[in-house]
Amino acid sequence: xxxxxxxxxxxxxxxxxxxxxxxxxxxxxxxxxxxxxxxxxxxxxxxxxxxxxxxxxxxxxxxxxxxxxxxxxxxxxxxxxxxxxxxxxxxxxxxxxxxxxxxxxxxxxxxxxxxxxxxxxxxxxxxxxxxxxxxxxxxxxxxxxxxxxxxxxxxxxxxxxxxxxxxxxxxxxxxxxxxxxxxxxxxxxxxxxxxxxxxxxxxxxxxxxxxxxxxxxxxxxxxxxxxxxxxxxxxxxxxxxxxxxxxxxxxxxxxxxxxxxxxxxxxxxxxxxxxxxxxxxxxxxxxxxxxxxxxxxxxxxxxxxxxxx
Amino acid sequence: xxxxxxxxxxxxxxxxxxxxxxxxxxxxxxxxxxxxxxxxxxxxxxxxxxxxxxxxxxxxxxxxxxxxxxxxxxxxxxxxxxxxxxxxxxxxxxxxxxxxxxxxxxxxxxxxxxxxxxxxxxxxxxxxxxxxxxxxxxxxxxxxxxxxxxxxxxxxxxxxxxxxxxxxxxxxxxxxxxxxxxxxxxxxxxxxxxxxxxxxxxxxxxxxxxxxxxxxxxxxxxxxxxxxxxxxxxxxxxxxxxxxxxxxxxxxxxxxxxxxxxxxxxxxxxxxxxxxxxxxxxxxxxxxxxxxxxxxxxxxxxxxxxxxxxxxxxxxxxxxxxxxxxxxxxxxxxxxxxxxxxxxxxxxxxxxxxxxxxxxxxxxxxxxxxxxxxxxxxxxxxxxxxxxxxxxxxxxxxxxxxxxxxxxxxxxxxxxxxxxxxxxxxxxxxxxxxxxxxxxxxxxxxxxxxxxxxxxxxxxxxxxxxxxxxxxxxxxxxxxxxxxxxxxxxxxxxxxxxxxxxxxxxxxxxxxxxxxxxxxxxxx
Numbered sequence: 055x056x057x058x059x060x061x062x063x064x065x066x067x068x069x070x071x072x073x074x075x076x077x078x079x080x081x082x083x084x085x086x087x088x089x090x091x092x093x094x095x096x097x098x099x100x101x102x103x104x105x106x107x108x109x110x111x112x113x114x115x116x117x118x119x120x121x122x123x124x125x126x127x128x129x130x131x132x133x134x135x136x137x138x139x140x141x142x143x144x145x146x147x148x149x150x151x152x153x154x155x156x157x158x159x160x161x162x163x164x165x166x167x168x169x170x171x172x173x174x175x176x177x178x179x180x181x182x183x184x185x186x187x188x189x190x191x192x193x194x195x196x197x198x199x200x201x202x203x204x205x206x207x208x209x210x211x212x213x214x215x216x217x218x219x220x221x222x223x224x225x226x227x228x229x230x231x232x233x234x235x236x237x238x239x240x241x242x243x244x245x246x247x248x249x250x251x252x253x254x255x256x257x258x259x260x261x262x263x264x265x266x267x268x269x270x271x272x273x274x275x276x277x278x279x280x281x282x283x284x285x286x287x288x289x290x291x292x293x294x295x296x297x298x299x300x301x302x303x304x305x306x307x308x309x310x311x312x313x314x315x316x317x318x319x320x321x322x323x324x325x326x327x328x329x330x331x332x333x334x335x336x337x338x339x340x341x342x343x344x345x346x347x348x349x350x351x352x353x354x355x356x357x358x359x360x361x362x363x
Numbered sequence: 364x365x366x367x368x369x370x371x372x373x374x375x376x377x378x379x380x381x382x383x384x385x386x387x388x389x390x391x392x393x394x395x396x397x398x399x400x401x402x403x404x405x406x407x408x409x410x411x412x413x414x415x416x417x418x419x420x421x422x423x424x425x426x427x428x429x430x431x432x433x434x435x436x437x438x439x440x441x442x443x444x445x446x447x448x449x450x451x452x453x454x455x456x457x458x459x460x461x462x463x464x465x466x467x468x469x470x471x472x473x474x475x476x477x478x479x480x481x482x483x484x485x486x487x488x489x490x491x492x493x494x495x496x497x498x499x500x501x502x503x504x505x506x507x508x509x510x511x512x513x514x515x516x517x518x519x520x521x522x523x524x525x526x527x528x529x530x531x532x533x534x535x536x537x538x539x540x541x542x543x544x545x546x547x548x549x550x551x552x553x554x555x556x557x558x559x560x561x562x563x564x565x566x567x568x569x570x571x572x573x574x575x576x577x578x579x580x581x582x583x584x585x586x587x588x589x590x591x592x593x594x595x596x597x598x599x600x601x602x603x604x605x606x607x608x609x610x611x612x613x614x615x616x617x618x619x620x621x622x623x624x625x626x627x628x629x630x631x632x633x634x635x636x637x638x639x640x641x642x643x644x645x646x647x648x649x650x651x652x653x654x655x656x657x658x659x660x661x662x663x664x665x666x667x668x669x670x671x672x673x674x675x676x677x678x679x680x681x682x683x684x685x686x687x688x689x690x691x692x693x694x695x696x697x698x699x700x701x702x703x704x705x706x707x708x709x710x711x712x713x714x715x716x717x718x719x720x721x722x723x724x725x726x727x728x729x730x731x732x733x734x735x736x737x738x739x740x741x742x743x744x745x746x747x748x749x750x751x752x753x754x755x756x757x758x759x760x761x762x763x764x765x766x767x768x769x770x771x772x773x774x775x776x777x778x779x780x781x782x783x784x785x786x787x788x789x790x791x792x793x794x795x796x797x798x799x800x801x802x803x804x805x806x807x808x809x810x811x812x813x814x815x816x817x818x819x820x821x822x823x824x825x826x827x828x829x830x831x832x833x834x835x836x837x838x839x840x841x842x843x844x845x846x847x848x849x850x851x852x853x854x855x856x857x858x859x860x861x862x863x864x865x866x867x868x869x870x871x872x873x874x875x876x877x878x879x880x881x882x883x884x885x886x887x
Binding site for chain 1: 421423551552555559707708709710711712713714715717718721722725726728729730732733734736737740741743744745746748749776777779780783784786787788790791794795798801802805820823824827828829830831832833834835836838839841842847850851854886887
């Protein structure tokens with residue numbers, strides 16, 4: 055049996071020729087994401103906002119309206135009630151209550167009492183305002199710190215142009231993934247934050263593979279024009295880039311479809327992020343090297359640096 | 364370098380064998396192996412609360428209360444000394460930031476400051492003019508907080524133990540927080556009820572000069588205070604508040620036991636004092652017949668019976684409108700002792716056992732399906748080499764399970780997602796290598812040369828790519844909240860083990876194949 059070569063061996067797409075189009079597409083997506091982030095904002099889950107979440111299972115299909123009337127009459131502010139995967143599975147969310155931690159406690163007690171013994175409480179979560187604020191802060195720092203550390207690592211291993219270009223691609227992916235959350239309104243909680251950071255790791259992984267090849271070709275093809283060399287590098291790694299993205303996506307799609315409702319938002323973010331990360335490593339990161347005026351170094355210096363790396 | 368020394372080949376096989384042995388207990392019923400030893404195989408992966416069901420609670424000890432109490436006591440001690448030296452003074456507001464005293468005549472300030480400075484070791488003197496402020500220094504402050512947290516931990520442990528669940532975990536987090544994890548608890552409200560209360564119980568005499576209402580109208584007699592009445596029978600009788608003497612006649616610290624029981628068919632709580640407490644209780648009840656004895660719990664009067672006869676022997680009961688559950692909880696709290704300071708519940712996450720089981724099943728199914736997809740795809744794309752990559756992939760999963768079992772790392776639902784993601788990403792190293800071998804073949808290299816070059820040139824790329832992902836995983840781990848930590852753990856372990864399986868194991872497999880069958884054509 056002849057193995058399938060998904061990407062033809064002699065693939066030669068002139069990616070650099072289209073780089074202006076990619077820049078425009080990416081810029082529009084990034085600006086739109088940032089703009090909507092500040093206008094519409096993320097749909098923060100209780101992890102970051104503070105509040106209460108209760109997942110219940112009812113005998114037979116749940117009567118959402120009756121639940122809404124029942125819990126709405128408690129005077130606890132906005133109560134969001136939605137079906138969660140199955141008709142007899144319901145997710146109830148309450149906004150953060152005015153007042154401190156005790157107020158949240160009292161509200162949770164009121165909700166469980168109002169639900170009575172007819173339903174099974176599958177899960178209940180309560181996050182006080184203090185912890186919510188702290189998680190938001192820690193989440194923000196963890197994104198910033200990992201971006202910084204990755205940039206430092208790339209800087210040590212490559213020229214500065216590579217570091218800037220890879221972090222630009224990384225920011226591109228993170229911002230657009232966040233934009234995806236804004237547009238879809240998928241709840242942004244601790245798990246989805248983990249997904250965003252994984253996207254960051256994956257995106258840089260993809261970019262590094264192409265950059266490694268560029269570095270290799272810079273030494274191998276001394277006379278080639280930089281744009282042609284970049285095209286050649288992207289094309290020779292194209293099979294790997296698509297293969298890895300596909301295997302990862304296959305695993306994630308299985309998780310998305312069968313992994314249960316609780317991690318659906320998380321897997322969706324990963325799937326979207328991996329598609330964007332693949333696009334950016336091919337169409338954004340490498341072409342950016344031209345903009346950053348990547349040059350060949352004097353061969354001796356190059357060798358010395360390689361030995362030290 | 365397709366050649367493997369015997370030692371190297373043996374090492375690779377040894378790692379694989381160890382992986383299988385340490386991962387095996389997870390596929391056998393628990394208890395198949397003894398689990399006491401920390402290094403021998405036998406341990407299963409630790410399931411997180413979201414998978415096994417249970418309650419997680421984050422509590423914060425109100426250390427300000429501890430400080431305020433200590434500073435009040437310190438201020439009292441200093442004022443006693445000042446009075447002995449005939450230095451007129453008055454206390455300022457009680458605060459958590461220092462013992463504060465105002466000296467009334469300026470000429471005494473010098474002497475007063477000296478007395479305040481030497482009142483207690485490890486303190487610092489501050490304040491200006493007539494105002495003296497004494498604060499604990501860093502060492503004393505730390506010690507004070509540490510002791511309060513240690514006491515709180517102990518009391519929380521005693522209370523949680525009373526619930527009778529297996530393996531509850533109670534740990535300090537940060538300066539003044541406590542994390543309680545109780546696996547397999549069905550009803551988190553019970554945990555909430557017993558952890559949300561300080562349970563400081565004291566006995567005071569009810570003031571016999573005025574009622575609370577009279578005192579509200581005409582002013583409090585000296586040394587008294589008004590506390591709300593908590594019992595339903597009091598409220599039914601129209602009693603909202605009690606005027607009681609400030610002085611504690613018997614402290615709850617003297618309690619040694621408490622049990623729920625029944626009196627006249629109603630649930631009540633019995634208690635027993637130690638010798639000193641019993642003697643004092645007998646003394647007070649003998650001298651104050653006819654007066655009310657207020658039982659004060661966390662600033663509320665839960666019961667205020669009239670003293671009819673001396674109670675000797677140190678036993679008593681608390682009556683009130685208790686439900687059986689309330690009587691159980693109150694006696695539990697009294698048995699376990701009072702917290703040194705109030706605690707706040709900052710965060711609570713509970714998962715019922717049904718949901719946990721469902722999550723495990725869904726996660727397992729998705730993982731197996733994802734694995735099947737990837738295995739098929741690799742074989743379609745790389746033929747024989749795909750099979751080798753698939754063997755490495757399965758070995759990688761086994762290694763992840765083995766490492767997690769040995770380290771007793773916690774597997775959470777996001778952790779399962781991390782493993783599934785690793786399945787997709789673990790083959791990346793093989794994809795890199797195989798694509799490289801294809802290229803080298805196209806460039807006209809011989810079979811052995813191409814394979815060799817493929818491994819060699821893919822190496823630095825694999826390292827760079829994995830280290831960057833590992834950075835993200837480590838940051839996630841240090842970020843530290845439960846579910847995310849679980850994800851970071853499996854992702855990080857998966858990345859590391861995949862470097863072994865995808866590079867060394869496939870290389871050994873391919874080297875063995877090349878040596879045995881001496882292929883003349885490479886189908887890849």
